[in-house]
Amino acid sequence: MAVCEVCFRHCDIKEGGTGACNARACVDGQIVCTNYGRITALALDPIEKKPLSRFFPGSKVLSVGSYGCNLFCPFCQNYDISRTDGSELEPENVITPEELSDIAFQFRDRGNIGLAFTYNEPLVSYEFVRDTAKLVKDKGMKNVLVTNGTAELTVLEEILPYIDAMNIDIKSMSEKTYSEILKGDLETTKTFIERAVKDCHVELTMLIVTDMNDSEDEMRELTEWISGLEGGSKIPLHISRFFPRYNMTDRPATNVDIIYRLADIAREKLEFVYTGNC
Ligand code: SF4
Numbered sequence: 001m002a003v004c005e006v007c008f009r010h011c012d013i014k015e016g017g018t019g020a021c022n023a024r025a026c027v028d029g030q031i032v033c034t035n036y037g038r039i040t041a042l043a044l045d046p047i048e049k050k051p052l053s054r055f056f057p058g059s060k061v062l063s064v065g066s067y068g069c070n071l072f073c074p075f076c077q078n079y080d081i082s083r084t085d086g087s088e089l090e091p092e093n094v095i096t097p098e099e100l101s102d103i104a105f106q107f108r109d110r111g112n113i114g115l116a117f118t119y120n121e122p123l124v125s126y127e128f129v130r131d132t133a134k135l136v137k138d139k140g141m142k143n144v145l146v147t148n149g150t151a152e153l154t155v156l157e158e159i160l161p162y163i164d165a166m167n168i169d170i171k172s173m174s175e176k177t178y179s180e181i182l183k184g185d186l187e188t189t190k191t192f193i194e195r196a197v198k199d200c201h202v203e204l205t206m207l208i209v210t211d212m213n214d215s216e217d218e219m220r221e222l223t224e225w226i227s228g229l230e231g232g233s234k235i236p237l238h239i240s241r242f243f244p245r246y247n248m249t250d251r252p253a254t255n256v257d258i259i260y261r262l263a264d265i266a267r268e269k270l271e272f273v274y275t276g277n278c
Contacts, residue, residue, distance in 0.1 A: 004031045006126065007070045007151050008188040022085040023068030023124040033125045037094040040081045041065040041119050044107055050116055050146050051238045053274050055165040055201050060111040061144055062104045065119025066128070071148055072183040073171065074247035075209055082120045097128065101135035114142035114164070123151040126159055133162035149192040150184055156195055165201040167238070168193055172206075172213040173221045181212065190225070197229050203236040205276075208259060210242060210251040219262045223269035233271050239263050241277035 004011045004019050011019035013026040023035040045063045047056055067089075069082035076082055104115045115136045117129050122145060133143040142164040149168040170189060171182055178186040196202050206222065208214050219239075227233050239262055241254045256278050266273040 002026045002029055002031050005152060006155055008185040009070055021068045021070040021124040033127050035066045035068050035086055035125050036128045037096055038066055038086055038089055039064055039095055040067050044112060050144060050167050052165055052167055052203050054236050056113050059113045061114055061116040062107050062112050063116040063118050066125055067120050068124045069121040070124055070150060075242060076246050078119055079246040097132035097135050100132050101139060104136055104141060105139050116144035118146035121148055123147055123155055126155045130159050137162050149189045153195055156192060160199050163200055166196055167203050167205055169205050173218050194229060197231050205238040205240060207240045207242055208254050210254050214258055216265055219265045223266045227269045236272035237266055237270050238274045238276050
């Protein structure tokens with residue numbers, strides 16, 4: 001038995017068992033990352049799709065995902081890879097950091113600026129992010145991380161030297177929403193963001209879910225908090241529209257007028273506010 005210290009959950013994992021994220025296990029009394037190099041998706045995406053709007057706009061980034069996530073959002077847009085345990089993948093289908101960084105380099109002539117760790121929660125296998133990002137940086141390219149921001153600061157400190165830009169989800173300003181609906185932890189997320197903005201280009205995303213986080217008061221609370229961070233009003237915020245998916249099909253897609261109204265409210269405090277999925 002061993003305790004995993006990667007995220008706020010601190011899973012106590014029995015010998016041979018797996019943590020809540022499905023990506024870390026206890027083997028011989030040690031916590032190991034079981035999805036290291038096991039990728040589920042690889043695509044050359046516009047950087048705006050991450051979304052990042054103020055980091056090399058117009059460029060492309062090779063985007064890679066594995067499986068596993070430490071949150072349980074019922075509206076997950078990528079549940080087919082975030083919630084699997086990788087058993088459907090061929091065991092021998094593993095890519096090394098060297099191979100992946102070489103592929104990223106080969107895509108330079110197609111407008112690629114580097115590598116984005118995305119699709120599932122990349123930090124449940126932060127060792128793969130760290131090892132690969134080092135090599136990408138050595139090749140003079142950029143690293144992007146798309147994360148839910150619920151890893152512990154020790155993990156963030158290990159990867160920060162190699163990450164050039166992040167998009168971090170902040171899914172609500174309500175601890176109750178985080179703990180009851182997402183099975184997450186708001187305070188860990190806020191602490192992660194507070195640290196990341198000091199040493200990295202950070203853009204934030206809030207998915208506005210009907211009747212969950214779509215009030216004007218919650219948007220005011222969010223933008224008040226962001227404006228007090230290092231970088232403050234210059235931190236870009238992406239406000240995204242929800243569509244019913246996965247285990248949240250009991251409500252309609254977010255009304256577009258609400259998204260635009262919340263964006264107007266956000267602009268009272270922030271300079272760079274973008275709407276998505278509208
Ligand atoms: S990273 Fe996975 S195994 Fe580790 S504490 Fe978080 S959910 Fe549990």
